[in-house]
Amino acid sequence: MKNSEVPETLPAPMLPKVERQRLHDTVVQHIRRFIVEGVLEPGKRLNERELCETLGISRTPLREALKVLAAEGLIEISPNRGATVAKMSEAELRETFELMSGLEAFSGELAAERITAAELVEIKALHYAMRACRAQNDLAGYYSRNQAIHDRINEAARNSALRETYIAVNRRLQALRFRSNFQTQRWDSAIHDHDEMLKALEARDGKRLAEILRQHLLDKRDAVLQVQSSADTDTSNLTT
Known part of the structure; x- marks a missing residue:
């Protein structure tokens, strides 16, 4: 290939993925702290719109964070009710x-x-x-x-x-x-x-x-x- 030619495809930049991961981790940390400090009490249903406004994010990173917290046992996700803060018996x-x-x-x-x-x-x-x-x-x-x-x-x-x-x-x-x-x-x-x-x-x-x-x-x-x-x-x- 001559020096003047441009390759048809360029490697995708890695920075956006790193930034997205940082956002994801930050959202998880914030919501976890809300739960720990009682801002979000056990049994409380989570309002996605309010959380997005509070954290200044879109619903995509919020929902990704909720999946992580559900895996940790801190929240429960139901197809009908959405996400609620887990409450232990x-x-x-x-x-x-x-x-x-x-x-x-x-x-x-x-x-x-x-x-x-x-x-x-x-x-x-x-x-x-x-x-x-x-x-x-x-x-x-x-x-x-x-x-x-x-x-x-x-x-x-x-x-x-x-x-x-x-x-x-x-x-x-x-x-x-x-x-x-x-x-x-x-x-x-x-x-x-x-x-x-x-x-x-x-x-x-x-x-x-x-x-x-x-x-x-x-x-x-x-x-x-x-x-x-x-x-x-x-x-x-x-x-x-």
Whole structure:
């Protein structure tokens, strides 16, 4: 082919695909946060038009994001009703928290053996930042740092099979774990648990850390059940 000739087809540029993936991930993150922080409550039907307007997007990336969230168990999609925020039954809630307590305990046991000095420093920094958020009554800030601490402990366990299972199960519980701190007494109790977690981690006491983490999650379960029971009672009183 001569230099002056132009090929009939040119390679398709890759940038649009990258940008589209970034948009897709961003939409998933936003809606997941809406669910976790209770902006979108369990059982709520999602209005696609309102979500598109809120996020400044078209329906295509929204629907792609909803499929991802449905696969994570955070929403349910019905051909007739559209998408609704998933709501766990009491039995599902109990069983999932029990499973998570075991995953957290195992993470702690392994992390105490395998954590690096740099990872421990990062967790300590998150712990103090979390405490600062508590002092300012910043629940969203507190929760993001709280979850980062649990996540770093799981990462420090260095077990890929555990990691994969942990992420999948935890996504279903994040909104419930967030709500478990609505009561001041529960919130302060969780802070105390984290103080003890840090001590056990610094001492490399895997057995103690596993014990604290297991009970911490079971206490979360009980707090969530109490909140859910109160909400169900209030709803019942409104309809009688």
